[in-house]
Amino acid sequence: MMATTSRGMASRNASRSSVIVSVTRRTRKSADVCIAGPTDRRSKSFGGYPVLSGADAERGEVLKRWEGLGFYARARHLHEAAQRVVEEHDGTVPSTMDAIKDLKGIGPYTAAAVLSIAHQKPHAVLDGNVTRVLSRVFAVEEDATTSTAQRHLRALANELLDPKRAGDFNQAMMELGALVCTPSTPLCDRCPLQNVCRAHDAGTEEDYPITPESEPVPHHDIAVGLVFDADDRLLIQRRPDEGLLGGLWEFPGGKQEEGESMEAACRRELREELGIEVEEVTPFYTLSHAYSHFKITLHAFRGRLADGPPEAREDQPFQWVGIDELDDYAFPRANRRLIEELYRRREEPSLFD
Known part of the structure; x- marks a missing residue:
């Protein structure tokens, strides 16, 4: 996440280091995937950002590049840090502890790693x-x-x-x-x-x-709706910029409440979040997914928009997209698995009927 600059190799190395350190601050197993070699996922994800060019990128583009790596707050923080480096430091990553720790998302570990590896501090x-x-x-x-x-x-x-x-x-x-x-x-x-x-x-x-x-890992049942309109487009919604999975797109839904069936939870969440009613609701797919501090079972239901149109919250815009357009948006891994299932079953007539 870096701005092309002629300030020299030290700045270039510092910029690369800040991205690599942030990406690889994960479990040891995940880090092995990220740093495997020149054709690994990290190289593919950031090949479009040679040196700080992420400062000029839209946040959605940055999140799309980061998709699949997890810990999406780091992508948002790196984006903001890159913008501040350009605006306040003339495109040069700071080389002092106080200055670099003042950047969004840079704590003691990342600061020490970047300063020592890039600047030999x-x-x-x-x-x-x-x-x-x-x-x-x-x-x-x-x-x-x-x-x-x-x-x-x-x-x-x-x-x-x-x-x-x-x-x-x-x-x-x-x-x-x-x-x-x-x-x-x-x-x-x-x-x-x-x-x-x-x-x-x-x-x-x-x-x-x-x-x-260690404490027991909490588990939540989540209901989401794959809502189609009359043109067979799907309804997706963007999560608030801050918080878990901030800025990513998802299929609308939420947690099941006590005593509630999963279908009822799906209908309620669509009503509360977007003010819509759906018809022809049928189970589509169920999957399990683990986050760093909790686990979920995601219950997806397919349905048709019956009453609308959707009304977006200020911090959660929505979009109608064709199935072929889903790859243009950054989704959490659990939602991406639903998309993969959609692709697998798209030729089935019952998908839209």
């Missing part, structure tokens, strides 16, 4: 991988998720940092945690720190880092 990164390595090496007897423990671990990381090779050090520490000092069954025999690792010496590697017990 002596700032140690502290992500989940580095936290795990340091917690084991020093047998840190604190809940690693607390702010006190994070300050302690960051101080340890900065003490170990080689200021002349800050970027290399940070990348090495992150790779060590990702590939060797793994959450379970760490490869201690391959670890260059095994001789100084207190947890390894005590045989308690998997006891660290100390974290609180």
